Amino acid sequence: MKRMTRSGRVLGSALVFGMLAVGPAAAPSIDPSGPAAAGQTDEGELCRIIFRSGETVTGRIIEETDQKVVFRGKVNGIEVTVPFEKSDILKIERGVAPEPGKSDVAAPEDKAPAVEPAKSGDQPTVYVLTLEGQFGVDIAYKPIEQALEDAKQMEPDYLVVIVDNDWSEALQGGLKEKELGDDLSKFDEFFTTERIAPLFAENIRREWKKQPEVVFWVKQAMGGIAFLPFTSPHMYFESDARLGGVGYLDRLFGSMGDEMFRQKQRSLRQGMVRGIAIEGGYDTEIIDALTWTDTVLSYKLEGGKPVFFEREPENAGEVLLTDDGKDDRQDTIEELARGEGNDVLTLRAELARTLGVSDGTVDTLDDLLFDLGISRGYTLLDGRADRIMSQWHKSIKSAVRQLPRLWKDYQEIQITGADARERNRQRSRQIAKLEEIKRLIQRHDGALVPQRYGYPGIDQIDIMISQIRLDITADRD
């Protein structure tokens, strides 16, 4: 159930703050007297000032303090000396080259950002980002960051994020056609979500000039990605969607260490995922039921809204969501095979709707937009998100293929030269190959984990390079 509690209000006020950023057209008052004496600098190098509003101007900074810069250049064709607050400025690019055909003190650049924001009359604009494939590999920080940067430039009214991650047996070396059960838990994928989640929440609030309505449309959110939709107050489910795969937190770490150590590890994880729900405006009871086996949770509907009880049902109208999974209440293999277990919660469309987690059940984008109240017409923005995600997928697959080949190439370089010059040339080739492997790993930013395939990581490669360099130094004729 969603609440308009403190977190909701916090989000609301953050929106207002986000919109307060003022660009050069509105912010500055023109100071005809020129730069102030205090802190005055010589006419500086040519700079490009990029405002948080997305607009830019090019000219010279003639005075600068911690709080402001005094800019001299042309705005709307008129040469002005203007103070700008640094809080309005996203970035100052210093030492930019004058554009050909323009004077040294350049006129303002085209105010349009690199990608033209959508202009569609009164029609709301919609940007769609689809997250599919393996979470942590195909669905990773870097391509999502790039796709959201593209979306930001297009200034959509709605950002629809489709979540449909792979939860097939192929993840475990089995068949792609066979889905994994609800009772498999990949809770610790949360640490990937922890890194990605701010892109959809605080980064948008802070850095986007125009605040979109972020809407998650869940087709499949199993494993750590299940927590991602909770970053937004708006979540929809497809008819056969499911969200879960993060249960049995109370069994995490099995028999490792002391009980108190295990409780600590579970407690800190529970605190973290509860925090995501609070930020999105959801009840933490739902998170507890998704993650913790011995959470006994019932609910009943009052005025169409659920009221939760942390106990078995006691009165008419109360429905058991999850039991404590103990003794004869432990899910049977028959229940688990049919996805009917209740030791931990897996949200399906109808239940998510009943509990108020989901705003509605929709099977097409048209249905979703209709439910959002923009059925009379909208513009679907032709963003680059699909291309970015698809290229990333191909790049990762290619990298996984390249890695063994590069490693084999490295190993095949034998240091057998007759003299030091020849041997050191071979060593230099080894270094070049290791550097190539390192770049490949770095380019895929945590999604390509070489140790997973039995190859050394970057730290180990650095040590190898360092040792080879010493070999070169030592090997003199």
Place this chain on the structure above:
Amino acid sequence: MRHMKTALAGVVLLAAFLAPARAWAGDQLHLTDGRVLDGEVTREINGYIWFKYKLAGVETEGYFTPDDYEKLVRDADAEPAPATDDAAAPRDTPVGEPRARRSGAPRAAVISLGDVENNEVGIYITAHELHELIPELEKEDINIVVFRVHSGGGLGLEVQRLSDVIQNEYKPRFRTVAWIESAISAAAMTSHCIEEIYFMPKGNYGACTGWYGQGTTVKGRPLEEMLYEMEKISARGKHDPLLMRSMQISEPLSATVDENGDVTFFPDETSGEILLNPEGRILTLTSETADEIGFSQGTAANVEELGKAMGLSEVDWVGRQEDGVPYPVCRAEDLQRKWRLRTAEDERRFTEYMLEYQRTFAMAAGAGDKETRGRFAGMARRSLQRIAQVLRSNPNFALLQLNLLDEEDVQDWLANEEEKIRDLLRK
């Protein structure tokens, strides 16, 4: 046990810069908890009052937020306090509300304790580095330091040192605030000496159980010492010790909040109205639970909201905007961020540095002629200097990487290695 929520926001040591030659004499501060303190106002900024008074016969100085007091009654016969840079309130100004300043809003700096990538207490959050930042903060004329905490914990040995730096060096100089994004284990223990704590909506705080090896928790005498250490640190932050105890060991905790907002904690599941920690579990607070029991003074998603939650009608968040950083970066924070990056690089490459040193030393030792020996000895010396530089930048590396317990051990080790290189050159 009573938890005095906000009555005494912070008893601070008398700092040199806070000592005006003259002050109000015979002032009375009426606190919201009903107490009336007799003493003198030594400084005021925007409704925040530094007040000197006697506590159990000992002269002390406390500082009070506008929420902490109902009114301030001044001695009519006393001479007015000298004006400070930040305007003192005129006598007829109603107290309790932030006042208009004559000049300049208070200057606040955000100092990050950890980030998503680098956040281990003792490695990326150290007392040594916090101490080093103070001159920079003073150069920037900072009044308020906000520690933005994002850490999954770390070395227990650093907790007391960090607590001491915050308590003895930061709190006397600055209004010191913790802003919690994630403070787990040693990070929560570090923050706990601070009275004024705010949460981000997703904030979490707790899970402070000490452990080592493959998940063996600290037991017996060392555990009792840790519990006692945190009782003392709880007292520094004016927090009920039962709260931290339930974060350290699986002791149940419940609480009741009365109509005045005062909180009573109980070390069981049933005596209090709010169950915070069931039997057998370890406590981690969220922003909601922290707010419910008054541990958090407010929830703020960004610095604008934080300023409001702190009761600041005006505040100058010092620093420049940087891409991807959700708060202005002042010079001290810039140093802190760069130091973390350098530490990450050093941590990642320390093994490489050591291997390089050992290898070049061995090459020097095995060299057949003096010239070659000299060349490799020079390389070994440069490697050793790089190692020394890392140890200076982050003294805990000495313990973690070389098992050297303190600065004296480090100096001995470095001198010994240097001597070995010199011996090689004498051959």
